[in-house]
Amino acid sequence: DAKTTQPPSMDCAEGRAANLPCNHSTISGNEYVYWYRQIHSQGPQYIIHGLKNNETNEMASLIITEDRKSSTLILPHATLRDTAVYYCIVRVPGDNDMRFGAGTRLTVKP
């Protein structure tokens, strides 16, 4: 069973920020939040991860609530190439089994 819940789909206008939510209410203290995305016909691509502090890299920002029960992935200026399925995963680094749920299908529209 996936430990996360995400909306099945979202739309975003090109150039606007895309905010993708994820609920992980049963997250344990040593589990990190990871985000991956999968563009059509490609393998999943790592985006970002975090434990409890907000994180930012060249691709996205990750906002984790203080109780760690939910998080939001932010793509600050979405482009058409960001259209993909986005997966939120919680796991302990080194866990063999990274369980992907169904993810959120983000469609960026012109």
Next chain:
Amino acid sequence: GAGVSQSPSNKVTEKGKDVELRCDPISGHTALYWYRQSLGQGLEFLIYFQGNSAPDKSGLPSDRFSAERTGGSVSTLTIQRTQQEDSAVYLCASSSLAYSYNEQFFGPGTRLTVL
């Protein structure tokens, strides 16, 4: 540098035949994973290799599925007596435990179609 590669990219086979899928991980990565993704579904973990340790086979759906990793590098996933429900994209990923967060790098996948 080179990423994870998989071959073939597409495989069409007849029900009952055996198939072999190959994965070349990133050089130096000690961990290797196989996943399966059915149409419109999330990823399903199959098997995990880490160095010379015994593999974690807990995700293999039946004894028709097996995998090997030779020399700690290339891996082969074998499906015997294929069934139509085996049709899926089979993804391989590798990671280095040198990473503090154990990021997995995925290959492009092999699309298997069982007729």
